[in-house]
Amino acid sequence: MSSEEFAPPKYAQIVQTIRQKIADGTYPPGSLLPSETQLVREFKVSRPTVVRALQVLQLRGVIEREHGKGSFVKAAPPGASNQNPRPGRAVLDRVEADENCTVIDAGSLAATAGIAKLLDVPEGSTVVRRRVLFRDDERPTDLFTVWCPVHQAEGTQLGEAQPLTAGIRQHLQASKGLKLQHVVERLSARHPSADESKVLKLPKSSAVLGVLASIFNGGGRPVLVVDLVLPGDLHELEDSYSL
Template structure:
């Protein structure tokens, strides 16, 4: 039986604000209501409001100006809504993000991670696992894997949330440079520990976005397995036809 998955709260709020920009309620050049005002007006939590505003800034509807706040830019010349899970995973600041660091542990490298990192079977890699939450509910489980040689001299093995993103940390400590990312999307049933963290009933599948970050030479630096509950999330891409 086919059914439509409802978009996350922050996406629905972003769409509402976007509609108000298009109908002139929020005119270009004016400030949008404050976070507190949006929380009260829409009855949503601050994390949801913040994430909606970040999405609109990313897509060019809004911009932040120092000393003035968040202002309306208007409809972008080309609207491209892309759920770039890879860039979000690489940019996440664990110490500031909504959610919690679940575990930091050395594990045998999963088969599909080994293939992209160029590691033999049974090699050990460091895994940092972060559970992202929205309004107190789990929405995303990110397991990031790092080869042993890249971990030395960093704070990646610390069980404390990392200040700043893993990308910024590695670029600063190891003098590497992240250049491009590939994302591979598949569906599967979660492992028991994954299902428990995501609070999934038996039989509910997950979308797995395997994010591989490379340097300019094509060497894989970090692999993140982003799990999304298939009954709560959707992936969307809007693009212009040539």
């Protein structure tokens, strides 16, 4: 077998290279990373692959991405070599229009018992659901679903089929003046459901990482429920903390 058969995906190679450059000081804390166009040229890959690598770095808490400004290296907190991963926050800051994604469905439906409990609304009440499939140039990379009470979604584009031009967190603040303050995440390793297997093009016996996040406003009321499904062979979460 050739060594190429064991090579990690292209986006993972970019992640590794950027992290090495951060570690050796090439990209110090607070510095601006090269633009997506520059990274496309440097690594000789497509833009979706570069975007995917940057999203993974954001998911791991290594960088911050600011729409229209670029990607910045995060400063390490005192006493730690890296910040904890924040999958829920990272997905709320993703800009769909900047990534290779498909809005599978967006609109109103009745809340199931589980979603109603998480949103603290009556079972069967109307909520807005948005499901988005993200890809790189090789395969689907993650499936994102968000639920929101219908009164919170009014005046926003959460129930519309076009990709959002701002992250959900920024979009809600701009359109509703709503600030998201607190996240509770639950992570689970499991097999995909039949629907997830079909959408992500995964065997039913494969492993996925599920991230279920409840998002609260400043008053402690749940505003959103986020479900993020990540193919296990494409993703890893790591943590760094002091003993």
